[in-house]
Amino acid sequence: xxxxxxxxxxxxxxxxxxxxxxxxxxxxxxxxxxxxxxxxxxxxxxxxxxxxxxxxxxxxxxxxxxxxxxxxxxxxxxxxxxxxxxxxxxxxxxxxxxxxxxxxxxxxxxxxxxxxxxxxxxxxxxxxxxxxxxxxxxxxxxxxxxxxxxxxxxxxxxxxxxxxxxxxxxxxxxxxxxxxxxxxxxxxxxxxxxxxxxxxxxxxxxxxxxxxxxxxxxxxxxxxxxxxxxxxxxxxxxxxxxxxxxxxxxxxxxxxxxxxxxxxxxxxxxxxxxxxxxxxxxxxxxxxxxxxxxxxxxxxxxxxxxxxxxxxxxxxxxxxxxxxxxxxxxxxxxxxxxxxxxxxxxxxxxxxxxxxxxxxxxxxxxxxxxxxxxxxxxxxxxxxxxxxxxxxxxxxxxxxxxxxxxxxxxxxxxxxxxxxxxxxxxxxxxxxxxxxxxxxxxxxxxxxxxxxxxxxxxxxxxxxxxxxxxxxxxxxxxxxxxxxxxxxxxxxxxxxxxxxxxxxxxxxxxxxxxxxxxxx
Amino acid sequence: xxxxxxxxxxxxxxxxxxxxxxxxxxxxxxxxxxxxxxxxxxxxxxxxxxxxxxxxxxxxxxxxxxxxxxxxxxxxxxxxxxxxxxxxxxxxxxxxxxxxxxxxxxxxxxxxxxxxxxxxxxxxxxxxxxxxx
Numbered sequence: 001x002x003x004x005x006x007x008x009x010x011x012x013x014x015x016x017x018x019x020x021x022x023x024x025x026x027x028x029x030x031x032x033x034x035x036x037x038x039x040x041x042x043x044x045x046x047x048x049x050x051x052x053x054x055x056x057x058x059x060x061x062x063x064x065x066x067x068x069x070x071x072x073x074x075x076x077x078x079x080x081x082x083x084x085x086x087x088x089x090x091x092x093x094x095x096x097x098x099x100x101x102x103x104x105x106x107x108x109x110x111x112x113x114x115x116x117x118x119x120x121x122x123x124x125x126x127x128x129x130x131x132x133x134x135x136x137x138x139x140x141x142x143x144x145x146x147x148x149x150x151x152x153x154x155x156x157x158x159x160x161x162x163x164x165x166x167x168x169x170x171x172x173x174x175x176x177x178x179x180x181x182x183x184x185x186x187x188x189x190x191x192x193x194x195x196x197x198x199x200x201x202x203x204x205x206x207x208x209x210x211x212x213x214x215x216x217x218x219x220x221x222x223x224x225x226x227x228x229x230x231x232x233x234x235x236x237x238x239x240x241x242x243x244x245x246x247x248x249x250x251x252x253x254x255x256x257x258x259x260x261x262x263x264x265x266x267x268x269x270x271x272x273x274x275x276x277x278x279x280x281x282x283x284x285x286x287x288x289x290x291x292x293x294x295x296x297x298x299x300x301x302x303x304x305x306x307x308x309x310x311x312x313x314x315x316x317x318x319x320x321x322x323x324x325x326x327x328x329x330x331x332x333x334x335x336x337x338x339x340x341x342x343x344x345x346x347x348x349x350x351x352x353x354x355x356x357x358x359x360x361x362x363x364x365x366x367x368x369x370x371x372x373x374x375x376x377x378x379x380x381x382x383x384x385x386x387x388x389x390x391x392x393x394x395x396x397x398x399x400x401x402x403x404x405x406x407x408x409x410x411x412x413x414x415x416x417x418x419x420x421x422x423x424x425x426x427x428x429x430x431x432x433x434x435x436x437x438x439x440x441x442x443x444x445x446x447x448x449x450x451x452x453x454x455x456x457x458x459x460x461x462x463x464x465x466x467x468x469x470x471x472x473x474x475x476x477x478x479x480x481x482x483x484x485x486x487x488x489x490x491x492x493x494x495x496x497x498x499x500x501x502x503x504x505x506x507x508x509x510x511x512x513x514x515x516x517x518x519x520x
Numbered sequence: 521x522x523x524x525x526x527x528x529x530x531x532x533x534x535x536x537x538x539x540x541x542x543x544x545x546x547x548x549x550x551x552x553x554x555x556x557x558x559x560x561x562x563x564x565x566x567x568x569x570x571x572x573x574x575x576x577x578x579x580x581x582x583x584x585x586x587x588x589x590x591x592x593x594x595x596x597x598x599x600x601x602x603x604x605x606x607x608x609x610x611x612x613x614x615x616x617x618x619x620x621x622x623x624x625x626x627x628x629x630x631x632x633x634x635x636x637x638x639x640x641x642x643x644x645x646x647x648x649x650x651x652x653x
Contacts, residue, residue, distance in 0.1 A: 040626040152582065
């Protein structure tokens with residue numbers, strides 16, 4: 001029993017009492033405190049396997065059961081770590097920040113309520129992208145999802161963590177319309193028009209009356225979201241676009257400065273993502289097929305891989321959605337703009353309703369194959385990502401790339417980078433693929449990550465989302481007026497959750513009771 | 521079969537250079553790679569029941585025709601689709617799911633119960649299945 005991870009203030013006897021209390025309200029079939037259970041709820045992509053271990057998990061399947069769990073957690077001062085499906089691999093997956101927390105596994109809550117006229121849906125936390133896709137297929141509904149590269153996870157979890165997809169509805173968090181939330185004291189609240197009992201407009205108007213709270217429950221630990229409204233894109237009449245490859249690293253500047261204005265002008269309404277050669281290659285092949293040399297890959301190997309698979313140093317896909325006549329006119333604008341900056345290749349694509357559909361992220365089709373990249377180094381693979389938000393400016397993007405690429409070479413890591421467009425920003429995702437069976441490699445990951453955080457901080461660039469290990473570090477970089485935002489977050493936290501039971505440490509927000517755990 | 525699957529993965533991955541996935545051109549005049557298969561879900565086989573239905577719901581996202589699991593198994597086996605294998609035992613399925621295997625993460629009981637996992641394991645062990653992919 002000595003190696004059971006326990007939360008602060010607990011011994012084995014007290015945790016056993018709490019377990020029995022959970023069993024009394026949920027039944028034993030929804031309470032998981034065996035050693036194997038603890039293992040299955042650990043972070044599969046952990047850089048440090050010794051931290052973030054939960055003591056167990058509970059899996060309520062109704063709002064009433066969630067409230068009953070919250071009541072017990074308050075009685076025992078027992079930290080809960082809510083997960084939707086726990087598939088945000090690279091950010092912590094199912095594991096909590098604070099060791100000894102109980103995972104609140106909501107993957108069994110899978111209700112879907114679809115408004116076929118308006119194209120809105122209410123999902124519970126356990127509804128995955130494949131589940132919602134399946135519902136749409138089974139009911140032959142003319143709507144598309146906006147799916148992330150790993151679509152194994154929860155629709156709600158993705159939106160609440162500000163994950164993205166690749167259609168015009170790709171910034172999923174912007175398409176949230178109304179939440180139902182169990183607060184840390186067990187109260188149940190609905191946001192937006194949901195605050196008006198029986199309003200038929202809960203999924204129609206996101207703001208309601210008075211302050212809007214939806215984003216308060218995004219990347220936070222202020223409540224347990226049990227229902228989420230989401231707008232879906234009506235199936236377009238036409239989809240057109242092009243896949244464009246560029247030959248040289250320095251082409252990044254022209255790409256950003258050409259695509260950026262088209263995005264801001266909304267000629268492009270989806271969010272393109274410029275990715276380097278390894279983003280493609282790591283899915284196709286493994287490093288061992290090309291070299292056994294340690295250190296970052298040299299240009300000779302990179303050139304050979306690119307040549308074999310006909311890929312540019314950078315690639316980007318641009319897509320137009322909507323009426324065919326409009327798309328045809330916009331396509332000419334895109335084509336001219338791309339040709340002006342001399343790409344290596346342009347591959348056009350076109351589809352109209354009634355033709356066979358391409359099953360890809362561009363049509364909101366769920367997918368998991370991009371995760372094959374974790375096999376790049378062989379062994380038990382994993383990855384984490386360092387993803388600062390940077391200005392939508394070609395010169396600054398190129399500088400950021402050069403700075404980061406130099407660091408990858410210095411630390412002997414193969415560079416997988418991308419620059420994903422928002423409407424006014426770029427998210428620079430730098431993936432670190434690793435092999436957990438290579439101890440020398442694993443030793444480098446943490447100091448390398450911290451170096452990148454420091455480099456970015458000097459430029460004023462902060463991360464949009466991060467792994468459990470770095471939530472305190474990243475929160476610390478948001479440092480205006482002596483971390484005034486974190487102080488505000490923690491005042492709200494203590495007001496809503498005086499016992500500090502809900503996800504302590506999430507996004508660097510600690511309740512007063514557990515403030516001593518910060519940075520540990 | 522192995523060559524076909526590897527080709528599919530390669531074509532998908534090339535377009536994944538731009539993230540978002542297999543953006544295979546469909547234009548008649550451009551030629552290009554063949555269209556990718558539709559994801560395998562319960563709606564693909566509405567009459568499925570028991571272990572088969574659970575397999576579609578819980579496993580097919582990775583072990584369907586263009587899933588991560590299929591792509592990685594294809595690197596070391598000629599029969600990467602689990603439903604097509606004749607050498608799977610129930611114990612192996614349960615062990616792989618609960619402990620994780622290779623790059624497959626462990627699956628907790630909150631997501632797939634012991635009873636559900638046994639149904640899936642028994643279904644796969646009764647293979648190969650002549651099911652459409």
